[in-house]
Amino acid sequence: MxxxxxxxxxxxxxxxxxxxxxxxxxxxxxxxxxxxxxxxxxxxxxxxxxxxxxxxxxxxxxxxxxxxxxxxxxxxxxxxxxxxxxxxxxxxxxxxxxxxxxxxxxxxxxxxxxxxxxxxxxxxxxxxxxxxxxxxxxxxxxxxxxxxxxxxxxxxxxxxxxxxxPDDRRRYVEALRDHFEAHLDALTEEGRQTLTRNPLRVLDSKRSGDADVIAAAPAMTDHLxxxxxxxxxxxxxxxxxxxxxxxxxxxxxxxxxxxxxxxxxxxxxxxxxxxxxxxxxxxxxxxxxxxxxxxxxxxxxxxxxxxxxxxxxxxGVFSTPAVGVDVFVVDTTGGAEALVITEELRQAGRSADRAFDGRSMKSQMKAADRSGADVAVIIGPDELAAETAVVRPLRVHGDGTPDQAVVPRAKLVHHLIQHHSLRSPAPLASEDE
RNA sequence: GUGGGCGUAGCUCAGCUCGGUUAGAGCGCCAGGUUGUGGCCCUGGAGGUCGGGGGUUCAAGUCCCCUCGCUCACCCCA
The missing domain is CATH 3.30.930.10 (Bira Bifunctional Protein; Domain 2)
Known part of the structure; x- marks a missing residue:
């Protein structure tokens, strides 16, 4: 505990x-x-x-x-x-x-x-x-x-x-008080206590023992x-x-x-x-x-x-909205590149997340999957050296592995915005239901 | 305020009736199988003062008492 x-x-x-x-x-x-x-x-x-x-x-x-x-x-x-x-x-x-x-x-x-x-x-x-x-x-x-x-x-x-x-209500409360006091024996103990505080509230009783007296009580409509x-x-x-x-x-x-x-x-x-x-x-x-x-x-x-x-x-309505980011950046070169790419995406109005602590590629890909992102950006030693990035779709329905693309690092953000239908910058306001 | 049910791993719960080795499962998490690729599958691992305190006993998750918390109902209210 x-x-x-x-x-x-x-x-x-x-x-x-x-x-x-x-x-x-x-x-x-x-x-x-x-x-x-x-x-x-x-x-x-x-x-x-x-x-x-x-x-x-x-x-x-x-x-x-x-x-x-x-x-x-x-x-x-x-x-x-x-x-x-x-x-x-x-x-x-x-x-x-x-x-x-x-x-x-x-x-x-x-x-x-x-x-x-x-x-x-x-x-x-x-x-x-x-x-x-x-x-x-x-x-x-x-x-x-x-x-x-x-x-x-x-x-x-x-x-x-x-x-x-107010006057109607006052007269009605009096009429209710008279009614209930004339039938005190038919009220439960709790009902009698409520009566002393506020006769109106007796009507709100959910005790079955009070039901008959309440049913016989005068109606507000007669005192309007x-x-x-x-x-x-x-x-x-x-x-x-x-x-x-x-x-x-x-x-x-x-x-x-x-x-x-x-x-x-x-x-x-x-x-x-x-x-x-x-x-x-x-x-x-x-x-x-x-x-x-x-x-x-x-x-x-x-x-x-x-x-x-x-x-x-x-x-079964108004379900919890799905949470997630547009892009998940996988970086096996130490994470500095992911730091810059996520920042660029966020500046461009897209949501982006990444993994920390230098985890393995497999681990980072799992995190990408769980993040709800539609696409992963992968940076390994080869990409870092060639100044490119792998763009891998994660959510393609149907059979087979989706094709991934290699794009120049300098055009990465532009490419993602052009070729992937990223969510709106304010997912909370979206009408996705 | 009154009464019932329940507290065991991060979550959902077995185990308690009838006390007896090292407290389990599924899910989740971490790692590996695949030294650069998620989901599915397989293997392994981490994770528990059994809500807390006291008592009975050679021995308590298990029995008894107290206490705290959760929950359901009453009351009241949204």
């Missing part, structure tokens, strides 16, 4: 998986960028008060924060979510509205790790601040949907609900004001107009307490555990104000990278 390993719930992401992660974020940026969203990069560490406004009854902030006093005596926390940070940034800098931004990065919650749930977890996220129009709800919902499609996922389900205006009902109707009509399938999920409440009006979740079609929510979001019109900014409507969503990649694995 190594002397050190990653802390629980943390992990290293190594090649080649790391390339997949990076591409995941690239795909997301490719969806939201053209829709007018700009990247915002808030700090990972904030005043703990920023997150406390997320909700006193939310376990995420009451029990799960990495919170500590820094050397200057500040009460700080590693961010347990992105939305609060982005709203704080808005309140602090007061950008012009609408403020359409996206974000990607790690968040931290002190939980017991399991499949699809880590203590450091990555999300990609969009937020729109300063727009009340229900059509922006639709835009945001559609962006998430298109993102899952772009990854190749076909079995994601969209669930929609509304929690009403006309304005909230209109807003939601427009959202639904917009999602319909875009041809995005969804279902109304009256029991859908979100984990954070700031949500009101539109809420939604994207559910993975193959993960059937409690971790089947790939992402979700909704409106949080009061959050900026709670953080000391002007009254500002807001809507957004976040997608969990881990869970979504698990869903991709289950559906």
């Amino acid at each position: 190594p002397a050190f390993q990653t802390s629980p719930g943390m992990r290293d992401i190594l090649p080649p998986d790391s390339a997949r992660w990076r591409r995941f974020v690239d795909v997301f940026a490719g969806i939201v960028g053209p829709a007018g969203y700009g990247l915002v990069i808030p700090p990972l560490l904030e005043d703990a008060g920023v997150f406390q406004r997320v909700g006193e009854a939310t376990e995420v902030v009451t029990k799960q924060m990495y919170r500590f006093t820094d050397l200057g005596g500040r009460d700080v926390a590693l961010r347990p979510e992105l939305t609060a940070s982005i709203c704080r940034a808005f309140a602090e800098h007061r950008p012009a509205v609408p403020w359409k931004v996206w974000c990607a990065g790690p968040q931290f919650r002190y939980e017991k790790p399991q499949r699809g749930r880590l203590r450091q977890f990555e999300q990609v996220d969009v937020e729109v601040l300063g727009v009340d129009d229900p059509h922006v709800d639709v835009e945001v919902i559609a962006l998430g949907w298109r993102f899952f499609q772009a990854l190749g996922l076909r079995r994601v389900e969209l669930a929609l609900n509304t929690l009403g205006q 004001s006309d304005a909230a009902a209109d807003h939601f109707a427009t959202v639904r009509a917009g999602v319909d107009a875009l041809g995005i399938p969804y279902r109304i999920e009256p029991r859908l409440v979100r984990g954070l307490d700031y949500y009101l009006r539109t809420t939604f979740e994207y559910l993975g079609g193959t993960l059937d555990s409690a971790q089947n929510a790939l992402g979700g979001g909704g409106r949080y019109d009061g959050l900026v104000e709670a953080l000391g900014g002007p009254a500002t409507p807001g809507v957004g969503f976040a997608v969990g990278v881990d869970r979504t990649l698990i869903a991709c694995d289950d559906e």
Whole structure:
């Protein structure tokens, strides 16, 4: 066993998986960028008060924060979510509205790790601040949907609900409290504890013992004001107009307490555990104000990278991109020539690698094969003396050994670019799938 | 926070039931077969405090206790 390993719930992401992660974020940026969203990069560490406004009854902030006093005596926390940070940034800098931004990065919650749930977890996220129009709800919902499609996922389900205006929500919570308190004996012990913190959250219980009381609970739709009902109707009509399938999920409440009006979740079609929510979001019109900014409507969503990649694995889509270089240089004369040739190729915008430590030709050819290169350049004593290089194709399909060519050393890079279809200089951005 | 399963080579795992020479396999890695040519094949090699600590025993990878870690589920959440 190594002397050190990653802390629980943390992990290293190594090649080649790391390339997949990076591409995941690239795909997301490719969806939201053209829709007018700009990247915002808030700090990972904030005043703990920023997150406390997320909700006193939310376990995420009451029990799960990495919170500590820094050397200057500040009460700080590693961010347990992105939305609060982005709203704080808005309140602090007061950008012009609408403020359409996206974000990607790690968040931290002190939980017991399991499949699809880590203590450091990555999300990609969009937020729109300063727009009340229900059509922006639709835009945001559609962006998430298109993102899952772009990854190749076909079995994601969209669930929609509304929690009403603040007054509606308040009245509904009271109605729920009355209902559950009248049937306390039908609730599990855990359900009763949730009830004292937040009656809304009881609806989110996955305990079978609570199922009957929840099924009999009053519905939000009976407590909606006309304005909230209109807003939601427009959202639904917009999602319909875009041809995005969804279902109304009256029991859908979100984990954070700031949500009101539109809420939604994207559910993975193959993960059937409690971790089947790939992402979700909704409106949080009061959050900026709670953080000391002007009254500002807001809507957004976040997608969990881990869970979504698990869903991709289950559906067999969005595979790890092949890594490799264009050219592998084999040099049995000491390696100095390989040093120069790889440099020339890289300067010319082509990727190139080589072996070190003066290995045998056989060993270097093996390395060339493993490197994924399409072509090997071979420099031996003869080539060095004659100022030539052997160019050997490695990836010719069919039978027989491919022909190798001897080219003048001075024309080597030119020859490779002319006669071999080398990959683009930025393989990560390529659309090779 | 609660409960189940599992920790043996870089990786995936046998071996543990019923304690007994030097702890194995496949893959990967290194080298050789081919003194200038990868993939396939053959041969050889390196690599292990059997997660850690304690106990029982003449003897522990194997039995017992503790502990750490991983994992799955609950809770909660993305």
